[in-house]
Amino acid sequence: MKAVTFQEPYVLKYGEVADPVVREPGDVVVRVAVAAVCGSDLHVYRGHETGLDVGTVMGHEFVGKVVERGSAASALEIGSLVVSPFTTSCGECFYCRRELTARCTQGALFGWVEGGVGLHGAQAELVRVPLAASTLGRVPDGLDAESALLAGDVLATGFYCAESGGVESGSVVAVLGCGPVGIMAIVGARELGADVIYAIDGVAERLELAREFGAVPVNLSDEPVATLIDATEGRGVDVVLEAVGSPQASRLALDLVRPGGTIAAVGVHTEEHFAFSPVEAYDKNLTYRAGRCPVRPRLERMLDLIASGRYDFGKIISHRMPLSEGVRAYEIFDQKLDGCTKVVLAG
Ligand SMILES: NC(=O)c1ccc[n+]([C@@H]2O[C@H](COP(=O)([O-])OP(=O)(O)OC[C@H]3O[C@@H](n4cnc5c(N)ncnc54)[C@H](O)[C@@H]3O)[C@@H](O)[C@H]2O)c1
Ligand SMILES: [Zn+2]
Ligand SMILES: [Zn+2]
Missing domain, CATH: 3.40.50.720 (NAD(P)-binding Rossmann-like Domain)
Structure with missing residues (x-):
C-alpha cells in the first residue's frame, strides 16, 4: 500500500510499504477514508520528539471502513465506518476503568514505532488497529468521514x-x-x-x-x-x-x-x-x-456535538489534499503557508 513515512526530521517519504494485516485476535484493519495532519505530528517532523524508527507510517487521526478483523473483534462489522482515538485502549485495565484510557497499560499511540515496537500510523491506505472493539467508535449514520475525523483527537x-x-x-x-x-x-x-x-x-x-x-x-x-x-x-x-x-x-x-x-x-x-x-x-x-487526552470516554459525546450542528467545525480544515501529496502537506502545515490551519488527506 501507499503511505507517508518518517525518514528523518523534515524528511518524509510517500511510497510503497507492506500492507498491515490482522496479527492478534483483537485487531482489525481499516481502509482509511480520511486522515489528518496534527500539531503533534509536527513534534516528530521537527525533530523535537525523537526515537521514531525510519519508515514509521505517520499520523494518528483517521476515519475509515473496517476491511478485515480478528476473531475477537467480531463486534465490528466489515464495512462499518469507524473513527479512532489517537491511542488504543483495552477498556479493562486500572486506567481504562478510571477513564484514563490515554494511559492504558496495553495501549499504543498510532504513528509511533520505536526499536521495532509500537504502532504504525494512518497517513496510509490501510491501518492496523489493535484492541479494536474497545478502541474504535462507530460513526453515526448521517455523519460523513471528514466531519467525524475531528472527534478522534482535536x-x-x-x-x-x-x-x-x-x-x-x-x-x-x-x-x-x-x-x-x-x-x-x-x-x-x-x-x-x-x-x-x-x-x-x-x-x-x-x-x-x-x-x-x-x-x-x-x-x-x-x-x-x-x-x-x-x-x-x-x-x-x-x-x-x-x-x-x-x-x-x-x-x-x-x-x-x-x-x-x-x-x-x-x-x-x-x-x-x-x-x-x-x-x-x-x-x-x-x-x-x-497530559494526553483520554479520547475514548469522550468519543460518542464529541460525535454528538459534531452532529448537533452547533458549530461549523469544517471551518478549521483549510486544506484537503490527496495522500500522494502528504509530504507537501507537512511543509504547508509546518510553515503555516497559505493560511493553513489543518490538512486532511484523502484517497
Ligand atoms: N494532550 C493531547 O492529548 C494532545 C492532543 C493533540 C495535540 N496536542 C498538542 O497540542 C498542541 C497544539 O496542537 P495543534 O494541532 O493545535 O498545533 P498547531 O501547531 O497547529 O498550533 C499551535 C499554535 O500555537 C501558536 N503559538 C506558538 N507559540 C505561542 C505562544 N507562546 N503563545 C500563544 N500561541 C502560540 C502557534 O502560532 C499555533 O497557531 C501541540 O503541542 C500538540 O502536540 C496534545
Ligand atoms: Zn492529533
Ligand atoms: Zn486499558
Missing part, C-alpha cells in the same frame, strides 16, 4: 483541556494557541459555560478563526499579559488552557493566571523543566494539570 483534546481546567459557568478563560486544538478548547470552554474566552496567538488567520468560534482574539504582539490583567481588575484569568507546548507558552500561562487559578496544558512539552519556579507556583496557589 475536538476531544480541546474539550478535555477545558474540563481539566475546571471551566464552569462564569469562568474567565485564556486559550493559548489558536491551532485546531486551541480552537476546540474554545468550543469546550463555551460548552462548559465560560463567560469570556480570550484567545492568544501570533498568527492573524488563526486569531480570526478564534473570533469566529466565539473568543476575544489577542495578538501575542499586543502585550497579552497587560491586556488581560487590565481586563480582570488586575487579577488575571481564572483558567488558562494551554494548547501550544513550549516554555514560552508555559511562562505566559503563569503570568496570565490569577491566584487560585488553574493552568490546563494539553500542549506537548519536550523541555526538561518548567518555565516557572516552585516559588512562583506557590505564590499563586496554582493548580497545574497536564
Whole structure:
C-alpha cells in the first residue's frame, strides 16, 4: 500500500510499504477514508520528539471502513465506518476503568514505532488497529468521514483541556494557541459555560478563526499579559488552557493566571523543566494539570456535538489534499503557508 513515512526530521517519504494485516485476535484493519495532519505530528517532523524508527507510517487521526478483523473483534462489522482515538485502549485495565484510557497499560499511540515496537500510523491506505472493539467508535449514520475525523483527537483534546481546567459557568478563560486544538478548547470552554474566552496567538488567520468560534482574539504582539490583567481588575484569568507546548507558552500561562487559578496544558512539552519556579507556583496557589487526552470516554459525546450542528467545525480544515501529496502537506502545515490551519488527506 501507499503511505507517508518518517525518514528523518523534515524528511518524509510517500511510497510503497507492506500492507498491515490482522496479527492478534483483537485487531482489525481499516481502509482509511480520511486522515489528518496534527500539531503533534509536527513534534516528530521537527525533530523535537525523537526515537521514531525510519519508515514509521505517520499520523494518528483517521476515519475509515473496517476491511478485515480478528476473531475477537467480531463486534465490528466489515464495512462499518469507524473513527479512532489517537491511542488504543483495552477498556479493562486500572486506567481504562478510571477513564484514563490515554494511559492504558496495553495501549499504543498510532504513528509511533520505536526499536521495532509500537504502532504504525494512518497517513496510509490501510491501518492496523489493535484492541479494536474497545478502541474504535462507530460513526453515526448521517455523519460523513471528514466531519467525524475531528472527534478522534482535536475536538476531544480541546474539550478535555477545558474540563481539566475546571471551566464552569462564569469562568474567565485564556486559550493559548489558536491551532485546531486551541480552537476546540474554545468550543469546550463555551460548552462548559465560560463567560469570556480570550484567545492568544501570533498568527492573524488563526486569531480570526478564534473570533469566529466565539473568543476575544489577542495578538501575542499586543502585550497579552497587560491586556488581560487590565481586563480582570488586575487579577488575571481564572483558567488558562494551554494548547501550544513550549516554555514560552508555559511562562505566559503563569503570568496570565490569577491566584487560585488553574493552568490546563494539553500542549506537548519536550523541555526538561518548567518555565516557572516552585516559588512562583506557590505564590499563586496554582493548580497545574497536564497530559494526553483520554479520547475514548469522550468519543460518542464529541460525535454528538459534531452532529448537533452547533458549530461549523469544517471551518478549521483549510486544506484537503490527496495522500500522494502528504509530504507537501507537512511543509504547508509546518510553515503555516497559505493560511493553513489543518490538512486532511484523502484517497
Ligand atoms: N494532550 C493531547 O492529548 C494532545 C492532543 C493533540 C495535540 N496536542 C498538542 O497540542 C498542541 C497544539 O496542537 P495543534 O494541532 O493545535 O498545533 P498547531 O501547531 O497547529 O498550533 C499551535 C499554535 O500555537 C501558536 N503559538 C506558538 N507559540 C505561542 C505562544 N507562546 N503563545 C500563544 N500561541 C502560540 C502557534 O502560532 C499555533 O497557531 C501541540 O503541542 C500538540 O502536540 C496534545
Ligand atoms: Zn492529533
Ligand atoms: Zn486499558
